Amino acid sequence: MNVRVPAQVLESLLIPVSALLAALLLFGIFLACLGNDPLAVFHSMVRGGFGSAFAWRNTLERAAPLMLTALCTALPAQLGLIVIGGEGALVVGGVSAALAGGLAFEDQTPWLAIAAMLIAGTAAGGAWIGLVGWLKHYRGINETITSLLFNYIAIALMNHLVTGPWRDPASLNKPSTRPVGSAHMLGDMPGLGVHWGLALALALCLVCYTVFRQTTFGFAVRIAGGNPRAARLAGLPVGLLTLITCFWAGAAAGLAGSIEVAAIQGAANASLAAGYGYAGILAAFLARQNPLAVIPVALILGGISASAGLLQRSHHLPDAAVLMLQGIIFITILSSETCYGRLQPWLDSRRRA
Amino acid sequence: MKVAEAWLCSFFRRGRQEWLAFLFISFAMAAPLHAEEAVVGFLYVGSKADYGYNQAHAQGAAAVKAMPGVKVIEEENVPETIAVQNSMESMINLDGAKLIFPTSFGYYDPHVLTVAPQYPGTTFLHAGGLYQEGKHPANAGSYFGYIDEAQYIAGIVAGGTSKTGKLGFIAAKPIPQVLRNINSFTLGAQSVNPKITTQVIFTGDWALPVKEAEAANSLIDQGIDVITMHVDSPKVIIEICERRGIYSSGYHADQSELAPKGYLTGAEWNWPKVYTDFVKLLQEGKPFPHLLRGGLKEGIVKNSKYGPAVSAKTIELAEAAKAKFMAGEMVIYKGELKDNKGKVVIPAGQSLPQTDIKLESMDYLVAGVIGSTGS
Numbered sequence: 001m002n003v004r005v006p007a008q009v010l011e012s013l014l015i016p017v018s019a020l021l022a023a024l025l026l027f028g029i030f031l032a033c034l035g036n037d038p039l040a041v042f043h044s045m046v047r048g049g050f051g052s053a054f055a056w057r058n059t060l061e062r063a064a065p066l067m068l069t070a071l072c073t074a075l076p077a078q079l080g081l082i083v084i085g086g087e088g089a090l091v092v093g094g095v096s097a098a099l100a101g102g103l104a105f106e107d108q109t110p111w112l113a114i115a116a117m118l119i120a121g122t123a124a125g126g127a128w129i130g131l132v133g134w135l136k137h138y139r140g141i142n143e144t145i146t147s148l149l150f151n152y153i154a155i156a157l158m159n160h161l162v163t164g165p166w167r168d169p170a171s172l173n174k175p176s177t178r179p180v181g182s183a184h185m186l187g188d189m190p191g192l193g194v195h196w197g198l199a200l201a202l203a204l205c206l207v208c209y210t211v212f213r214q215t216t217f218g219f220a221v222r223i224a225g226g227n228p229r230a231a232r233l234a235g236l237p238v239g240l241l242t243l244i245t246c247f248w249a250g251a252a253a254g255l256a257g258s259i260e261v262a263a264i265q266g267a268a269n270a271s272l273a274a275g276y277g278y279a280g281i282l283a284a285f286l287a288r289q290n291p292l293a294v295i296p297v298a299l300i301l302g303g304i305s306a307s308a309g310l311l312q313r314s315h316h317l318p319d320a321a322v323l324m325l326q327g328i329i330f331i332t333i334l335s336s337e338t339c340y341g342r343l344q345p346w347l348d349s350r351r352r353a
Numbered sequence: 354m355k356v357a358e359a360w361l362c363s364f365f366r367r368g369r370q371e372w373l374a375f376l377f378i379s380f381a382m383a384a385p386l387h388a389e390e391a392v393v394g395f396l397y398v399g400s401k402a403d404y405g406y407n408q409a410h411a412q413g414a415a416a417v418k419a420m421p422g423v424k425v426i427e428e429e430n431v432p433e434t435i436a437v438q439n440s441m442e443s444m445i446n447l448d449g450a451k452l453i454f455p456t457s458f459g460y461y462d463p464h465v466l467t468v469a470p471q472y473p474g475t476t477f478l479h480a481g482g483l484y485q486e487g488k489h490p491a492n493a494g495s496y497f498g499y500i501d502e503a504q505y506i507a508g509i510v511a512g513g514t515s516k517t518g519k520l521g522f523i524a525a526k527p528i529p530q531v532l533r534n535i536n537s538f539t540l541g542a543q544s545v546n547p548k549i550t551t552q553v554i555f556t557g558d559w560a561l562p563v564k565e566a567e568a569a570n571s572l573i574d575q576g577i578d579v580i581t582m583h584v585d586s587p588k589v590i591i592e593i594c595e596r597r598g599i600y601s602s603g604y605h606a607d608q609s610e611l612a613p614k615g616y617l618t619g620a621e622w623n624w625p626k627v628y629t630d631f632v633k634l635l636q637e638g639k640p641f642p643h644l645l646r647g648g649l650k651e652g653i654v655k656n657s658k659y660g661p662a663v664s665a666k667t668i669e670l671a672e673a674a675k676a677k678f679m680a681g682e683m684v685i686y687k688g689e690l691k692d693n694k695g696k697v698v699i700p701a702g703q704s705l706p707q708t709d710i711k712l713e714s715m716d717y718l719v720a721g722v723i724g725s726t727g728s
């Protein structure tokens with residue numbers, strides 16, 4: 001029996017790593033077909049994504065929002081729900097943060113303004129996906145479709161608010177809300193040069209992992225995810241669990257939006273809908289919906305996108321080459337799911353033989 | 354394990370060599386541009402081959418590439434997020450870029466404004482005309498053109514060619530730049546035929562091919578026979594116009610090959626001239642203009658060559674107006690000018706030259722335009 005645990009641990013490391021290597025091999029063949037030297041391209045990718053302090057900063061800054069939007073899909077997945085509304089929750093969070101930042105404009109101390117922005121974004125994003133959960137549980141509306149359509153509603157709502165009632169009259173050709181002001185921006189972590197959003201994202205991933213994997217609440221959520229009727233029979237408040245989980249999922253994406261406003265854009269505008277929400281879905285599935293695995297997955301995806309520019313510049317690869325790689329990784333990781341649970345029987349059969 | 358170790362070591366060594374090379378480059382960079390091959394970076398928000406906004410800039414980059422002593426590096430599909438800051442820094446840190454052209458309007462604030470102060474050895478020249486003297490970093494600049502002058506000429510051509518007297522305009526957003534193009538196009542057309550109307554449709558964003566196609570079809574169904582646009586990639590609209598047998602007038606770049614029959618003319622950027630001028634100035638170590646603006650006369654914008662459907666008489670009218678622009682005598686916006694709700698926006702006797710700052714915050718559609726600014 002004591003052999004079983006290492007086999008599982010071995011599996012959970014070996015399978016994703018081999019899937020990743022297989023993806024790189026396939027991508028290498030693709031590159032060779034394009035007439036590129038695969039090894040040179042891989043070297044550039046390491047150099048562009050992880051090869052220097054600057055490359056690491058580049059990677060970390062791109063990974064931070066992915067971690068948060070990935071949670072927006074990974075948390076409802078514990079309940080068996082497939083939510084793809086990260087983009088909408090991010091946009092709603094960003095706009096709310098900008099509004100809060102605008103209200104706190106000039107006459108508040110920086111930490112209060114920043115806290116107001118982060119809380120407003122988190123709450124708005126949470127309410128947004130919480131509504132998706134409510135519609136699912138109490139009205140039986142498919143959460144995948146709802147959350148997808150909610151993305152379009154969120155972006156349309158943002159466009160209306162940003163070009164209409166909340167528009168800063170000074171933002172002529174790029175309609176935006178009032179800037180939150182440089183004094184109220186979320187700064188960089190000392191020594192790293194990466195904004196504090198990264199720390200928040202890492203912390204939230206760890207907290208979510210602990211809550212959903214180590215507590216009775218998380219256990220209840222996973223029971224409800226496995227069999228809602230059985231969970232209800234056991235006396236679990238499935239509706240409440242759905243609402244709470246969806247709220248925190250949306251809150252994570254909303255936090256990503258408020259960080260985008262508070263640390264980078266300085267105001268809400270159409271640049272908020274940059275696709276972080278959709279990339280987060282990919283990250284969540286690659287992490288097999290595990291909040292802890294979201295961290296390395298986001299780092300890998302961040303590193304790939306950080307090196308994308310270098311591939312265009314040094315190897316004259318089209319921008320779509322990186323999308324190809326992401327697609328290949330997605331396919332190999334998902335197909336590798338079938339390998340889980342097969343290592344132990346294989347080891348046993350070898351021992352017997 | 355041995356293999357991994359060896360690989361790590363070799364990687365580290367390689368890293369160190371690069372680091373030395375980087376140091377060397379940064380010292381070399383302290384010298385003016387002409388000392389050796391200067392690296393010039395271009396960033397585009399969309400595809401370089403979009404038949405529109407980004408292609409126009411990529412043509413400028415291609416002209417710079419042909420200059421001696423210059424190495425051009427390019428990145429496309431860079432969103433207006435931290436990605437553009439990182440891409441610019443990556444061009445500087447990894448490729449030693451000395452001059453960067455971030456070509457999307459949304460790259461400037463906050464992205465160029467964040468990165469430029471950290472890299473005083475690199476010059477950032479942005480397309481958008483947003484530079485504020487004294488407030489923005491000294492190694493930044495911003496340029497833009499009065500492309501509505503080319504739209505005015507295109508309006509004359511459209512007005513002279515249209516049989517129904519109904520023109521169409523497919524636009525992304527009701528922002529001042531776009532409204533000014535719609536108004537200038539309409540005023541140009543009205544200078545030929547005062548009764549002409551322009552139906553405008555706003556799609557809501559810069560690149561929405563499906564909505565643009567729907568808009569084009571619905572305009573054509575209404576009896577409109579010339580369509581122009583202000584979206585990032587006019588390709589879909591021009592192709593639909595050609596297929597349905599009506600005329601089109603292009604924007605950003607030359608789209609005549611997409612519509613050999615119906616393409617009348619187009620309002621184009623002349624980035625090859627602007628970019629090679631800038632690079633020449635920097636190569637000679639001369640100061641560059643931080644805020645560069647101009648129209649037809651300054652060679653920043655131009656019109657596509659006239660298509661086969663344009664009559665000789667119309668060409669004559671268009672060329673006469675162009676000559677007035679070249680002589681600096683043309684004023685598009687002069688009183689009395691009413692908006693399409695009947696309100697006087699420029700009183701009689703007043704005339705606003707192209708450089709007038711009031712035109713930068715245009716928020717109306719002139720009489721004859723069917724549509725509303727509040728979309």
